[in-house]
Amino acid sequence: MVEPYKLFYWPSIQGRGEFVRLALEEAGADYVDVARREGGVDLLMAALDVEEYPAFAPPFLKAGELVIGQVANILLYLGEQHGLAPRTDPGRLWVHQLQLTIADLVTEAHDTHHPIASALYYEDQKPEALRRSADFVESRIPKFMAYFARLLSNPEPRDYLTGDKVTYADLSLFQVIEGLRYAFPNAMKKIEQEHPVLASLRDRVAARPNIAAYLASERRIPFNQEGIFRRYPELDQ
Amino acid sequence: MVEPYKLFYWPSIQGRGEFVRLALEEAGADYVDVARREGGVDLLMAALDVEEYPAFAPPFLKAGELVIGQVANILLYLGEQHGLAPRTDPGRLWVHQLQLTIADLVTEAHDTHHPIASALYYEDQKPEALRRSADFVESRIPKFMAYFARLLSNPEPRDYLTGDKVTYADLSLFQVIEGLRYAFPNAMKKIEQEHPVLASLRDRVAARPNIAAYLASERRIPFNQEGIFRRYPELDQ
Numbered sequence: 001m002v003e004p005y006k007l008f009y010w011p012s013i014q015g016r017g018e019f020v021r022l023a024l025e026e027a028g029a030d031y032v033d034v035a036r037r038e039g040g041v042d043l044l045m046a047a048l049d050v051e052e053y054p055a056f057a058p059p060f061l062k063a064g065e066l067v068i069g070q071v072a073n074i075l076l077y078l079g080e081q082h083g084l085a086p087r088t089d090p091g092r093l094w095v096h097q098l099q100l101t102i103a104d105l106v107t108e109a110h111d112t113h114h115p116i117a118s119a120l121y122y123e124d125q126k127p128e129a130l131r132r133s134a135d136f137v138e139s140r141i142p143k144f145m146a147y148f149a150r151l152l153s154n155p156e157p158r159d160y161l162t163g164d165k166v167t168y169a170d171l172s173l174f175q176v177i178e179g180l181r182y183a184f185p186n187a188m189k190k191i192e193q194e195h196p197v198l199a200s201l202r203d204r205v206a207a208r209p210n211i212a213a214y215l216a217s218e219r220r221i222p223f224n225q226e227g228i229f230r231r232y233p234e235l236d237q
Numbered sequence: 238m239v240e241p242y243k244l245f246y247w248p249s250i251q252g253r254g255e256f257v258r259l260a261l262e263e264a265g266a267d268y269v270d271v272a273r274r275e276g277g278v279d280l281l282m283a284a285l286d287v288e289e290y291p292a293f294a295p296p297f298l299k300a301g302e303l304v305i306g307q308v309a310n311i312l313l314y315l316g317e318q319h320g321l322a323p324r325t326d327p328g329r330l331w332v333h334q335l336q337l338t339i340a341d342l343v344t345e346a347h348d349t350h351h352p353i354a355s356a357l358y359y360e361d362q363k364p365e366a367l368r369r370s371a372d373f374v375e376s377r378i379p380k381f382m383a384y385f386a387r388l389l390s391n392p393e394p395r396d397y398l399t400g401d402k403v404t405y406a407d408l409s410l411f412q413v414i415e416g417l418r419y420a421f422p423n424a425m426k427k428i429e430q431e432h433p434v435l436a437s438l439r440d441r442v443a444a445r446p447n448i449a450a451y452l453a454s455e456r457r458i459p460f461n462q463e464g465i466f467r468r469y470p471e472l473d474q
Contacts, residue, residue, distance in 0.1 A: 051392060053331055056338045056384050066327050070337035072309070073330055090303050093310055094290055100307035101293045107344060115352050115365065117372035128352065128365045135354035147293050155288060 002064075005031035008044045009059035013227040014175075014220075016106070017059040019071045020078070022171040025214040027082035033219070072099045075168040084168040091162060098151075098161055098169040102176055105144045109179065110228045112136045112235055122232070133235035137187040141180060148173055149195035157197065159204060166208065174205035179229030184236045239301075242268035245281045246296035250464040251416075251457075253343070254296040256308050257315070259408040262451040264319035270456070309336045312405040321405040328399060335388075335398055335406040339413055342381045346416065347465045349373045349472055359469070370472035374424040378417060385410055386432035394434065396441060403445065411442035416466030421473045 005024060009017030011033070024031045035044040047062075048055060055069030061077075068074050076096055079085030085095040110118075115132040116125040151161050160170045177198055181188045192198050205211055214220055223229055242261060246254030248270070261268045272281040284299075285292060292306030298314075305311050313333055316322030322332040347355075352369040353362040388398050397407045414435055418425045429435050442448055451457055460466055 053327065053334075054384075054387070055334070056341075056381075066330070068327075068330050068334065070334045073334045073337055076313075076333065077326075077330055089314075090290065090305075093303070093305050093314055096313065097290075097292070097305065097307045097310045100310055104293075104344075107341075111348070111352075115348075116368045117376070119372065119376060125368075128368070131353045131362075131365070135356065139354070139356060144293075147291075150291070 002030070005029055006062040007031055007033050007059060008047050008055075008061070009033070009035060010044075011035040011040060012221065012224070014179075014223065014229075015059075015227050016071050018175055018221075019168075019172045020059050020061060020074050021219070022175055022211065022214070023075055023078045023082070023084055023168045025219075026166070026168075026171055026208065026210050027078065027084060028210055029078075029082065072096065072103050075099055075172070079168045084166070084171075086162070086167075095162060095167045095169050098167075099172055101144075101147070102169065102172045105140075105176060106228060108136060108140055109176075109183065112183075113230050113232060122230075126234075129232070129235060134237070137184060137236065141184065141187055142191055145191050145195055145198060148201075149197050152197040152201055160201070166205070170201065170205055171211070174202050174211075177202045179223065179227075182223040183229040183231055185231075186236045239267070242266055243299040244268055244270050244296060245284050245292075245298070246270070246272060247281075248272040248277060249458065249461070251412075251460065251466075252296075252464050253308050255412055255458075256405075256409045257296050257298060257311050258456070259412055259448065259451070260312055260315045260319070260321055260405045262456075263403070263405075263408055263445065263447050264315065264321060265447055266315075266319060309333065309340050312336055312409070316405045321403070321408075323399070323404075332399060332404045332406050335404075336409055338381075338384070339406065339409045342377075342413060343465060345373060345377055346413075346420065349420075350467050350469060359467075363471075366469070366472060371474070374421060374473065378421065378424055379428055382428050382432055382435060385438075386434050389434040389438055397438070403442070407438065407442055408448070411439050411448075414439045416460065416464075419460040420466040420468055422468075423473045 007017065007020055009015065034040045044058060050067060053067040059071060059074065060067060060069035061074045068077050079095065080087065086092050112133040113122045113129050114125065115128040122129060152158060158164065160166050161173065206215060244254065244257055246252065271277045281295060287304060290304040296308060296311065297304060297306035298311045305314050316332065317324065323329050349370040350359045350366050351362060352365040359366060389395060395401065397403050398410065443452060
């Protein structure tokens with residue numbers, strides 16, 4: 001019998017862990033979301049302190065004896081194990097490249113409400129957050145979304161970023177679109193009008209049976225004001 | 238005859254391209270730093286616009302027919318090709334995880350002088366830069382450096398992050414230590430006193446024959462005020 005994966009991540013937010021959850025769900029993999037069980041946060045904290053492969057921060061995944069940290073790295077592994085990415089170059093590297101670009105966007109999205117320090121409250125860095133968000137909304141979201149829209153439509157429309165087969169990068173792009181819609185509904189409305197392929201990709205991923213079941217379940221934590229994507233209306237002007 | 242690699246990156250800075258340059262140099266690989274040749278920046282801009290695998294931003298590497306973007310992804314590939322990482326799990330994933338953690342630190346280092354927008358000048362975001370840098374110096378550098386120092390010394394001292402063999406993550410950590418010394422000499426002096434293994438790693442990498450030759454050559458662009466690591470004394474208090 002194969003041991004279930006163990007995902008170690010904060011229990012009350014989607015956060016970076018959500019990119020891993022989506023891949024595990026799409027794969028139909030057997031996994032335990034460790035910190036969401038009773039006493040699980042203590043297990044998470046203890047596991048951060050392993051001797052051999054300590055993660056700098058959650059999320060990390062235990063796969064049998066393997067301990068894998070960093071979202072894109074976990075997805076690289078899960079992609080190989082579950083057919084969520086091509087097995088050979090160049091497809092394997094291309095999907096990973098897209099994931100790393102999405103990771104950059106995720107960091108920027110986080111920094112809109114925490115441009116000074118993660119350790120400070122939003123309220124203690126609000127003037128800076130207003131400035132950073134203005135640039136994010138005016139320049140950065142449009143640039144990233146135009147890039148992904150181009151991949152989805154050039155040279156011809158395609159179902160997923162790399163063709164007709166879903167990869168972990170598509171699941172992550174779905175999550176980013178959902179997150180940006182939550183955090184920046186005004187900005188996203190405008191941008192999505194320009195790039196209708198983004199909503200198509202989002203809908204296509206959301207309709208995949210395993211993803212649809214997940215999104216309808218209690219395993220999907222709702223967006224909230226503690227995660228990466230937060231709704232502060234003043235930042236979405 | 239094997240075609241030389243082509244590295245596409247800005248010609249006047251170390252920047253993110255430097256992590257790739259160091260790996261190519263350590264490997265003794267034949268490569269062209271495209272944009273540093275006459276007319277090269279035009280080639281760089283044109284190459285950004287390729288149909289099939291367009292990069293979101295430089296650097297990217299052409300390896301025969303392959304086009305690979307995102308530093309960590311390029312290093313994943315070069316690590317496999319040139320023995321700069323273990324070929325099998327868990328070593329392969331562990332080195333990549335370390336690289337991605339270094340990439341996070343690099344982004345934070347960049348944002349110390351550009352906490353609001355990359356498109357603005359430093360002078361236009363200086364109050365924010367002062368605040369962000371204070372947190373970076375007090376909390377973030379120490380946290381990252383303690384993490385890497387722990388890996389270099391626990392459970393027992395080792396030559397490189399993963400043991401006695403150099404990997405691309407060691408080359409990147411070398412570069413980060415150099416960059417932080419340049420940008421935050423006061424902060425680094427204090428931190429390095431606490432963690433002497435960091436200087437040992439730095440010196441060990443710098444003394445590797447191919448790296449030493451590279452550092453002494455004109456191929457190594459000096460640190461300057463356009464790159465990721467910049468010396469603004471006011472940010473290093």
